[in-house]
Amino acid sequence: MTMATLVRPFALLIALLLLAAPALAQPPPPAKNPFAVGPAAEKSVARPAAEPPGVLQRAGQWLLEKQAQINRELAGAVRRIKTAEPLSATLMLAALSFAYGVLHAAGPGHGKAVISSYVLADGRTMRRGILLAFLAALIQALSALVLVAVLVLLFSATGLQIRAMEAWLETASWGLVAVVGAWLLYYQLRGAFAPARGHDHAHHEHAHAHHHDHGADAREQHHHHHHGHHGAQDACEACAHLPSAAQLQGDWSWRRALALAFAVGVRPCTGAILVLVFAIGQGLLWAGVFSTFAMALGTAITVSALAASAVGFRELAARLAGGGGSKWADRVQLAAGIGGASLVLLLGAAFFVSSLGTARPF
């Protein structure tokens, strides 16, 4: 009772904020503009009534401006390695690349949505979400590195050829994301619709034990449960379980996670490709490689934060719904599972199709 009274206003506030987000992100009001030439022109532009700029909009604007600024400074930082004191120039490059990674990943892309949806769906722990984010970022960096090394250094390919290959990898990546999403969804639905006869008791016990033993090595712990579960339920070997059941923690969940990291990561980070090609042009390949990994670290941190908050919200929701074992907690878990898996599938499919569309001119 007390918890509910404490929590309700908070939950409502968040819900209101989320609902208000589209309104906050409305087109910008006419700002005082520094480039106007004549008073006549000022008058001639019809303008909608001014609205105060939303918080999200200003944050987004700030992100975009910072990115543009860092993008410009990054080029200078690579060049300075040749002229200025190498150590300080290299540190500067590392810092800028890292910042670029952090900010850049805060914008759309980089598998952030996909990974967040995944951890929501597959009942993942925060640790798993973070690991996944880092793995995907690492694969993305390596993918960019291999692409540039092979095409530029071995084949002296043109920029157009590099971009064509990048586009191909992007399509492949989204296709793979959709496939993993479908796999996840199938798994969730199988769990949801399979008969759960006489299952509930054991299942709840498990969820409870798991909750408490969380600090231990997750994988071993899960294995342990797995066995225990089967020991108790021998007659039910073939039964599917609800998503929060022990089965979920089996090796297949790792396979799904790795498949997803690969699916997301196979698409090289465009920012990394650009820095690498630029660095090669300056005769500083190593600076490009260095910058690529610093960028990946920054990206991984942002994506981790989002994946972790998705897990946090799921756990909060489950706790509000009565904690591990309650019927409502299961429903929250199930909704998160099916919803998250559907999102992975939808995002993968939508961007797969859009990546097949008209090639972009630049």
Added chain:
Amino acid sequence: MVNPRLRLLSAALAMLVVGAAAPASAHPHVWIVVETTVLHEKGAFVGLRHKWSFDEFYTAMAIEGLDKNKDGKYDREELAELAKVNIDGLKDFAFFTFPSLANQELKLGQASDYWLEHADGVMSLNFTLPFASPVLMEAKGLSFQVYDPGYFIAFELAKTDPVKLAPGTPPSCRIGVGERAGQGRAPSALADSLSQQQLGGFAVGYGKAVSIDCNGP
């Protein structure tokens, strides 16, 4: 005992958080500084002459492998093929140029006189973009915007004199640069609309509206 409605709310919340964090794949990887000259002929505006300068990273990428005679320079001939590819590609995106007359969309003709130049690590694309039909100078409310609805490309107007009137334009004509969002076409694909949702129409994404007015104050 926790209120069931609260439970439903919290389930919905978890979904909403992911929904809000969701979109999308578009974010700028190419920065372009726009300089435009407004062209006129016989008392009417007939089109725009763009000079788009790319950022250093995109430039490095674009010219990679194109120095065919290995003299360390990228001259017009070496970049001619790329210029053609760019212009052909731009057709599918309405040249990212959205002119309007009194808030009515204005059609564009085919781009002509295009070439790429490269100097000091910056590549620029030059091309002429005619209006499908000339616009009388007396007409009110001529304006245009340069932006990418999908926001893969960040267009920004040059810091000084981004838009000029071609020589011989009557002195009563003035250029105004202001911010006005969402004048262009609607987002074409789901991905576009996802990224638009994410960006929510930031001024940087939409670019500034440029207006041309010859009717005096």
